[in-house]
Amino acid sequence: MIKKIFLVLSISVFASTLGDGIVSPLLPLYIRDMGATGIWLGIVIAATFISNSIAVPIAGGLSDRKGRKAFLTAGFLAASIISLSYIWARDVSLLALIRFVHGAIGALIAPIALAYVGDLSPEGEEGKWMGYSNATFFSGFGLGPFVGGLLSEHFGMTASFISMSSLNLLAFIIAFFFLPKVSPRKMTEKPRISLRQISDSNMVKGLFSFRMAQALGFGGIGTFLPIFASAIGMKTSLIGILLSVNILAVTLFNPPIGFIADRFSRRALTVIGSLLLTAFLVAIPLAGSFWPLLVILLFQGLGSAICTTASSALTVEEGRRFGMGSMMSMLFLAMSIGMASGPIASGAIAQLLDINWVFYFGGVASLMGTIAFIWFTRRRTN
Numbered sequence: 001m002i003k004k005i006f007l008v009l010s011i012s013v014f015a016s017t018l019g020d021g022i023v024s025p026l027l028p029l030y031i032r033d034m035g036a037t038g039i040w041l042g043i044v045i046a047a048t049f050i051s052n053s054i055a056v057p058i059a060g061g062l063s064d065r066k067g068r069k070a071f072l073t074a075g076f077l078a079a080s081i082i083s084l085s086y087i088w089a090r091d092v093s094l095l096a097l098i099r100f101v102h103g104a105i106g107a108l109i110a111p112i113a114l115a116y117v118g119d120l121s122p123e124g125e126e127g128k129w130m131g132y133s134n135a136t137f138f139s140g141f142g143l144g145p146f147v148g149g150l151l152s153e154h155f156g157m158t159a160s161f162i163s164m165s166s167l168n169l170l171a172f173i174i175a176f177f178f179l180p181k182v183s184p185r186k187m188t189e190k191p192r193i194s195l196r197q198i199s200d201s202n203m204v205k206g207l208f209s210f211r212m213a214q215a216l217g218f219g220g221i222g223t224f225l226p227i228f229a230s231a232i233g234m235k236t237s238l239i240g241i242l243l244s245v246n247i248l249a250v251t252l253f254n255p256p257i258g259f260i261a262d263r264f265s266r267r268a269l270t271v272i273g274s275l276l277l278t279a280f281l282v283a284i285p286l287a288g289s290f291w292p293l294l295v296i297l298l299f300q301g302l303g304s305a306i307c308t309t310a311s312s313a314l315t316v317e318e319g320r321r322f323g324m325g326s327m328m329s330m331l332f333l334a335m336s337i338g339m340a341s342g343p344i345a346s347g348a349i350a351q352l353l354d355i356n357w358v359f360y361f362g363g364v365a366s367l368m369g370t371i372a373f374i375w376f377t378r379r380r381t382n
Helices: 002-033 038-066 069-088 092-106 110-120 126-155 157-178 195-199 202-231 236-261 266-281 290-322 324-352 356-376
Strands: none
Touching: 002 038, 002 069, 002 110, 002 126, 002 157, 002 202, 002 236, 038 069, 038 092, 038 110, 038 202, 038 324, 069 092, 069 110, 069 157, 110 126, 110 290, 110 324, 126 157, 126 236, 126 290, 195 202, 195 324, 202 236, 202 266, 202 290, 202 324, 202 356, 236 266, 236 290, 266 290, 266 356, 290 324, 324 356
8 A cells, every 4th residue: 555655645746846846946046136135035935934834733633633635635736826926926025925825835745745654654664665755755856956947047937937836736636636545544543642742752852853953054054055156156057956966865865764764773863964964064165166065965965864764764653653644744843943944044144244154053053953852862751
């Protein structure tokens, strides 16, 4: 059953994330060209994650009780529609509103898709299936910047928005017609567990703190890395290649890391991957041209693959206790809070100091998240 569901999920989610990957990495440049800089640039980017942080707990909890398919297919269809609205956004305030709506829609896609896989992952193989899932989901984001860079350079951002809409529509069609339903009864065998019970878990506290702190740093970096690359003379096509290499590195490393995470300590792998990621994060300002930056982002992708896959496997373990949709939503809630705060904080840092300090801030945030994870998970029992 899991192989059939995974195949359909892989194709549909790849199409959706490819659409997002085409647009999202180059969106900061698009917003900048509208006249937004510094803090306002961060606010527009953060709008997506603010609404996402509100919507993910609701969507995850409902999918635990009502089933996954309806939420996932609705998310794909709504994403296809909202993608077209970017074309008619002529000022920053309207673009921020569109981003806000788009973020709420996103709560119906990635967390629900991961919960689908988590529901059916055999015990002892959480790392394997989360590795496959992360690889599949990241591959769309990895290929997207390269495609988006070429589209933007030759046809403008309008072509990118149309592509994002079309790919989400394709994802909807695939999921609607071919994705099997998972019985809600199977997902509600245990009594309903409150949010307070979930948050009392030491592992949940550790994972939440870790993901939120990492996202806090990366929220700003995702916004300002294209601008940093542009400032040292790179065209959008080269920027797209850099972003693609970073995410494709995560994609390629995820499956083997998944197998390793089923055989070694997932907690230790989370810490090791995070420290590796942090080291190369603060090295970004040292790169003054394309090739050094490419190497840095490649190794940063390796660190990200290690900690993401290992922590995702730990999340599945907790999902069996508290509800898979609820746990995946907690994970994405932490990320959304960080991704919402990161661009605003980084925008202020870039405005008050300079853009290099955005990457130093990201490294410090990532390190603090790692320390919090180590502290909370030093005991697995409450």
